[in-house]
Amino acid sequence: MKNEHTKVTESSIDIQKVQQDLEPIINNVTERKLPLRAYQILRLAIRNLKLLPGKTILEREIAEVLGMSRTPVREALIRLQTEGVVKLIPRKGFEIEPIEAKDLREIYEVVEMLEGLAAKLSTNTLSEEELFELETLIEQQEIATNENNLEEWARLDNLFHFKIINAAENERLSNVIDVHADQLYRARLITINKRPLPFQSIVEHRAIVACMRAKDGDGAQVSMQSHRKRARNEILKAL
Numbered sequence: 029m030k031n032e033h034t035k036v037t038e039s040s041i042d043i044q045k046v047q048q049d050l051e052p053i054i055n056n057v058t059e060r061k062l063p064l065r066a067y068q069i070l071r072l073a074i075r076n077l078k079l080l081p082g083k084t085i086l087e088r089e090i091a092e093v094l095g096m097s098r099t100p101v102r103e104a105l106i107r108l109q110t111e112g113v114v115k116l117i118p119r120k121g122f123e124i125e126p127i128e129a130k131d132l133r134e135i136y137e138v139v140e141m142l143e144g145l146a147a148k149l150s151t152n153t154l155s156e157e158e159l160f161e162l163e164t165l166i167e168q169q170e171i172a173t174n175e176n177n178l179e180e181w182a183r184l185d186n187l188f189h190f191k192i193i194n195a196a197e198n199e200r201l202s203n204v205i206d207v208h209a210d211q212l213y214r215a216r217l218i219t220i221n222k223r224p225l226p227f228q229s230i231v232e233h234r235a236i237v238a239c240m241r242a243k244d245g246d247g248a249q250v251s252m253q254s255h256r257k258r259a260r261n262e263i264l265k266a267l
């Protein structure tokens with residue numbers, strides 16, 4: 029019975045606490061169609077580690093947290109399962125995809141090359157205004173780092189990379205990166221306090237933008253790849 033008890037606490041959630049943790053996300057999601065609303069809230073909650081990797085959640089509990097019936101929640105969970113974000117464990121509930129070193133290594137190998145390519149392509153398309161936006165983001169990252177606000181740093185880092193990927197104007201490329209983006213974001217967030225402060229990242233971001241300003245696409249590609257590779261090694265070591 030005792031073993032049973034620990035299992036129950038592990039696989040069920042504290043409804044009130046989760047409700048509180050999810051409140052900012054719930055308030056920000058404007059979608060009103062219930063299955064889509066449940067999907068968006070759950071995806072963001074998992075991405076931002078409000079629901080932790082390896083945790084098991086029940087359809088009934090989530091329905092209670094979101095104040096919905098079970099049908100839209102089930103629909104959302106099934107969709108998240110097809111996207112590899114959760115996995116149905118019969119009689120136990122939905123397990124939130126754990127963060128595994130092997131998965132991350134594989135994802136990084138693909139994404140590093142593609143982000144390098146994105147940096148090269150976007151060197152030709154980024155406007156003066158967009159380059160300035162990238163530089164502003166780097167300055168904001170420096171402030172966030174000095175203030176030890178690592179969550180803000182992660183948000184800005186994501187924005188910096190997203191802008192470059194977007195500017196590459198290649199939908200297939202951004203789709204492949206997007207499929208893996210949440211998993212990488214979670215890994216970054218979960219290891220953030222176990223890694224050195226991201227001053228090195230700021231230096232590397234500057235180098236990438238400097239290459240772009242000089243219209244040196246190959247340079248931007250190499251800088252981006254080595255930036256991602258160094259961060260990958262740091263994250264895998266901290267996991």
Ligand SMILES: [Zn+2]
Binds near residue numbers: 185188189229233255
């Ligand atoms: Zn970066």
